[in-house]
Amino acid sequence: MRIPGFAPPKPKTESAPKPAASTGGTQANTVKPRATQPSPAANNGISTFTAAPARAKVELNAPSAAGSTTPAVADPVQEAATRVREAGTRGPAAAMDALRVEAEKLGDPAQVDALLQACRVEVESAADTLADRVQHNKDDSGSNRATRDIVEDMAAIADLAGEAGTRQIADTVAQKMAGRLGDNEGDLNQFDDAFRELADKGQGSKLALAVAERMINGTDLINAGNSILDAGTQAIGKVTGEYKTAQAGYAQHEARLAQDLTGFGPGMTEEEKRKYTEEFWKLPEHADAKARMEAAENKLAHAMEAGGPQLEQLARQGDPDAAKMLMEGYEALSTSIHHADDALAFVADVNKAENADLLGAIDKSTDGDIQSRMGENIVAVATPRAQGEAIAQAEMGDPQGLEAFSGLIEAIGAGSNMKDLATEVRGLGETLRQLRENPGQARFDTLVQDWQDKSKLGKAMAIAGVAAGIYTAATDPSEVERIKAGLGAVKGGLEITAGVLGTFGTAAKVAGVAELAGKFVPYLGLTIDAIQMGQDIHALMNDPNAGEAIAAFGTGVSLLGDLAGCVPILGTLPDGALGIAGELIHTLGGFISGIIEGNEAQEKLDQERAALLQKAGVPPETRELLTGMDPRLITQTQLGQLGMDREDFLSTLQGMRDATGDAGEGYLTAMSAAAAFGLKGDEAKAFIDTLRAEFARNPQGMRDFENAVGWLDYYSDGVAHDNGGSERGSLTDQLQTVQYAFARDFPNLATQYGTSNTTVEDINVGYYAAA
Secondary structure, rough: OOOOOOOOOOOOOOOOOOOOOOOOOOOOOOOOOOOOOOOOOOOOOOOOOOOOOOOOOOOOOOOOOOOOOOOOOHHHHHHHHHHHHHHHOOOHHHHHHHHHHHHHOOHHHHHHHHHHHOOOOHHHHHHHHHHHHHHHOOOEEOOOHHHHHHHHHHHHHHOOOHHHHHHHHHHHHHHHHHHHHHOOOOOOOOHHHHHHHHHHHHOOHHHHHHHHHHHHHHHOHHHHHHHHHHHHHHHHHHHHHHHHHHHHHHHHHHHHHHHHHHHHHHHHOHHHHHHHHHHOOHHHHHHHHHHHHHHHHHHHHHHHHHHHHHHHHHHHOOOOOHHHHHHHHHHHOOOOOHHHHHHHHHHHOOHHHHHHHHHHHHHHOOOOOOHHHHHHHHHHHHHHHHHHHHHHHHHOOOOOHHHHHHHHHHHHHOOOOHHHHHHHHHHHHHHHHHHHHHHHHHOHHHHOOHHHOHHHHEEEEEEHHHHHHHHHHHHHHHHHHHHHHHHHHOOHHHHHHHHHHHHHHHHHHHHOOOHHHHHHHHHHHEEEOOOHHHHHHHHOOOOOOOOOOOOOOOOOOOOHHHHHHHHHHOOOHHHHHHHHHHHHHHHHHHHHHHHHHHOHHHHHHHHHHHHHHHOOOOOHHHHHHEEEEEEEHHHHHHHHOOOOOHOOOOOOOHHHHHOOOOHHHHHHHHHHHHOOOOOOOHHHHHHHHHHHHHHOOOOHHHHHHHHHHHHHHHHHHHHOOOOOOOHHHHHHHHHHHHHHHHHHHOOOHHHHHHHHHHOOOOOOHHHHHHO
């Protein structure tokens, strides 16, 4: 027994409603006092209710002539109820099957509630059948599946119903069970089994939790209620797991697309890249992964909305599984770009003074400091997604999303149960208020002060403030200059850049329009300090997990998640729109190449890529060049890290393909030299072509230099993919060796390009990561 017997608690004071979510998302609400439904007869199975009389037809207009009337408008609920009653003549199971079908047709929860009220006799009869089968140990067998069929249909009906309808079913079932079970409540025969079978499929949580709560609090069936509660929390756990699995699978497809665009993109026009992306998601394998993820996130959001009140009530009463499911469910939803606002609403709710008992119950039943877990695992993760969704809605003509997002942030900051969390969040709320009332006075530099000392939550709040400033600058011409001045004081590095890119990438994904991100990205350059950015990117190479899953940004951004998902969006933008932020995208592109290499059969992958390039409108000769050079896309990706324009990229790729022997080797060595010295764009192209000519005149010099730069490649790879720290000193030493060899054998080029002044921070990380 997990919840001890006790008198039902007094109803808590109803709290003010949460800020409205930005979409039709879900909200977690605490249990509020409800009107008790009439209790059916306890033991004799005869209902105390009588069927409601058929509603009289109403004449909407007076007769226009003698004997002529206007036909009455049909009532869909009463018509549905009539069909349910007709089906009920074949038995309770048939009635519930018909009621489910009619509820699906109605669709609207208010109408489903009305249907349940109209069919209360049939609901009672079905509940009494369940209780009778429990009392007398009647098992389902063969075609007689009365227990399972009724439970499954009732669960489906509850999923379609509103709060009143669900409460009606749960009350009726609990009362019928109480009248039949007596002291034998520990044996539910197949009733709880039916709920567990639904839980195994991630279904039935709404009704299971409602029935469990009514059994425990309404009828004192403590053991029975706990058994059904187990099934309800199991169902929530199943749905949460399904979402995490689907999300991880979808991220792999996003990373595949990011790899394609990183390898092919520099040789494609912007229109071709957009078309490639569009066609990629039309392919069944990728479309199915996306559909599974979206279905799973919606299913979880619905389960948390439907079961949240009961989970909260039962958590208050000491059930640890209910408390854990609340945390785990909303932690998972915080990663959804469509339902992250639900997670923020949950935090706002539990931070209200009247919900201190709920927060305490969750804290007692979960690991870690509750403020840190709420702040870092929910608020920090949910904020950029909810903000991105709100920006997308505003760009599509609905400003209420931004208002709701601000309302959620303000509500969290106004709470008193988690004071440290509220203090960190209030800073963002103040920035959002300033941007609404007096944008030119917003101080973005104060948001990012003492950056290295900030918590994960503090960094997320600062990034959201910077993103809000960029959005305002891009959409309010009257304030753009003053806001630009404020943004210029930020001087941010990798974490800020990655976080802001993630927010606007999310907005573009929600809106389904890549150009939306391009509207804001140019302003991001105002906030970036080039030196800090370079240092951060190279520090990233020291992360032992950098080559597998870059999750060290401190803001919930991870390579196989948020930012990689944004690379396909941002990768369709003109390179000029990215500015210095493109450094990060190129670097990530290099890492992506190594992460998913070999995940698919190469032949199948080649065929799919060729077909997508054709559908994107890429000319045959360009298609052959892009796919024929290196089927793993490593060479194309490395070349792309050098930042050449489309024409130079394609001409260099063509030259590499046409070259043979030492000439072909010379291309790769010259590219490695350009990466070692941090050369990019036109400068990299000119350097490579000039150095190749020098190699042709001095083959021995090429081989000597090739050996030196090869060691540099080795140490760079060690920094990027191994433990990094122990290799950094060696990388510095090797760079000096490369500089010496280059200046010795090619002094004119060394002077022209200033290669002796190169430092480790200049090395092109993305180039070596791609290898």
